[in-house]
């Protein structure tokens with residue numbers, strides 16, 4: 001049943017047949033609109049497949065005017081397993097079109113995570129002479145072996161043919177996976193970043209033809225180890241104010257600080273063989289509980305663009321299926337910001353103008369305490385909230401989404417002794433799980449009182465981007481009844497809003 005077939009006293013519009021639909025609907029339409037359908041948690045502005053299960057983003061690449069999002073996908077049921085590569089394309093990174101499955105299971109195993117490159121110069125020799133094509137590099141995984149395979153496409157990723165010489169990299173291990181391949185221009189060769197997951201080592205291999213790989217270096221036993229290192233990525237990121245650094249992302253699962261899955265990153269240099277971290281710090285890419293397996297797009301101009309899977313293995317198989325299970329974050333541009341003794345990854349969600357809906361609140365608000373702004377929100381809509389503010393020391397600025405049943409989701413900036421952002425999903429009652437934390441907290445430098453916060457709230461998620469992109473907090477959230485009101489509130493001190501924009505987003 002879709003939103004157009006809302007239940008009316010146990011009947012659907014379709015089943016009302018010739019009964020004089022308008023007459024029957026008229027008295028009950030208000031209450032019918034409030035009755036959530038089975039797809040009430042279906043993301044409106046985040047990618048989720050039509051059916052089945054989805055986890056990691058794979059093979060992200062911009063090619064011939066299309067952004068490709070491949071992903072770990074079980075097409076048979078909304079549970080992890082039988083992993084294929086699903087596929088979607090977009091011209092603007094916000095509106096996606098699902099395409100047929102790109103890679104399937106074979107006798108050798110499932111199609112685990114990996115990446116895609118454009119073999120522009122036909123270095124592989126696998127394309128018709130004079131032409132290049134897309135190459136997917138992924139892990140073929142059985143219970144006893146994980147080895148790296150490649151597959152080629154000459155039709156813009158619509159279909160792939162497995163290379164007859166597969167696997168191209170097999171070290172006889174059952175925990176060796178998730179190859180991310182990049183073209184390393186200074187050494188003019190391909191580099192594969194792949195993990196020996198149980199040994200907590202990121203391995204670097206080099207190749208001139210994508211078919212023969214030799215080990216050139218490794219990085220590891222670094223940062224948070226968790227049980228497995230997974231889904232590494234290595235990308236050169238511009239530093240605000242000039243220069244670049246290489247950022248090595250390593251996902252870990254389980255064993256994250258909030259439990260389960262998390263993405264950490266290291267900032268350093270890479271010479272085509274060795275990654276050298278600039279300091280001994282481990283940094284998390286997101287302070288929420290539902291941000292995993294981040295991957296960057298190949299072949300985008302300007303700062304890299306990344307997508308992560310918006311879930312956590314501790315409960316990803318249990319959250320409501322809507323009708324599929326699993327969603328991606330919004331794509332975010334990545335830059336680096338240097339602080340006195342620190343590096344910060346800065347994440348900026350791509351512009352949402354192509355899906356802008358109607359304005360719900362806007363304009364500055366003078367400094368005071370209490371309710372600074374409030375408005376009704378459209379039924380089931382995704383929302384974007386943008387705030388720039390100045391708080392008195394000790395004040396807490398909250399954005400609250402609520403409903404008449406007393407449920408609440410909030411995102412706050414606390415300008416107290418330990419300032420920072422908080423995402424609080426404790427007041428939602430649509431789905432609880434013993435391992436889902438209620439709140440996630442990010443600490444800002446002491447004395448911070450003036451900053452910004454951007455929220456993207458979809459039917460089953462909230463993304464908080466704060467402090468000019470330094471704070472990223474991504475959490476799943478499930479209201480039992482959809483929220484119908486949004487409020488911006490200052491407590492414990494006065495807050496001025498220099499900017500307030502709330503708009504709905506079209507799914």
Ligand code: FRU
Pocket residue numbers: 055056072083112113139177178230231293
């Ligand atoms: C990470 C992961 C990868 C693996 C894939 C299987 O979420 O466990 O290491 O390739 O999922 O779907």
